[in-house]
Amino acid sequence: MTESLDATDWAILAEVQQDGRIPFTELARRVNLSASATTERVRRLETAGVITGYRAEVDLERTGYAVLAVVRLKYPGPGTRHEPLRRLVEERPEILECLRTTGDDCYVLKVATTSMGHLEEVVDSLARFGSTTTNLVLSRTLPFRGPRVPRAVTPPL
Template sequence: MTRQLDDIDRTILRAVTADGRQTVRALARTVGLSEPSVRDRLQRLERDGVITGYHADLDPVSVDAGTAAFIALRFEPGEAAKAVVNERLEREACVLEVHEVAGEDCYLLKVRVPGTGELAEALDRIRAIPPVISTNTTIVLRTVVERPLGVDAACPE
């Protein structure tokens, strides 16, 4: 982001994070601005890449993805190896997040699957990616805190 958010932008972001389906009219009432002003601000926030999309939060069990796991992935060094891994992970629908990390591992993946059998199959496919050296998997028993990113997400100093 190239510009600073002002208090009105932050209020708009809090409101759309809480309810992305509310109307511009409702947002205008919340913020205390006219509908055209709020619409302009929303369009600017979208254009500047602050708002990257609108989505529905789904219950993982209801969509047959009730088992979550984190996979630490280590692979051969180099940009060519990274490109191969990235391309293959992009094709794995169960891979929700891929984070490049510091330390001995290269990536930390978040996956969701129906159960442990499907997790084993996903791990087999991931381990078969040519530059992969090793994986270390942690299965989630229960999620204690999981929240969407909000405008106030940064921890206070």
């Protein structure tokens, strides 16, 4: 679908990533379309799987999960079954994100915990699967922001 995204689609994506609860009338005003045309475009982006959902951004510290870490996991060699690790990742709510990667580390996980002891418990559960390296997050210099308009696409006026 990437090839069929025009500047208006990218403008819609930018707005809904900024505020997933934006009313269609306001979104339409911002992207210079009618409300019905905007609604149709959003529905088309949802149907095509470009927009995969809408989520609330939660302040981890205010919910008691003040320790944020990135854990890199070096999984044992070829032929290793990954299902047990995938089950653990699904079962542990502290694991916010898990990415399978290339290079020395097979997985990179974003983990939020209530304390250092809690983090140690999560890391120990991951260490059953291989060697881990844990980095504490001091601050979010650039929070996740989603894709932006490619340089080749000119946004609408």
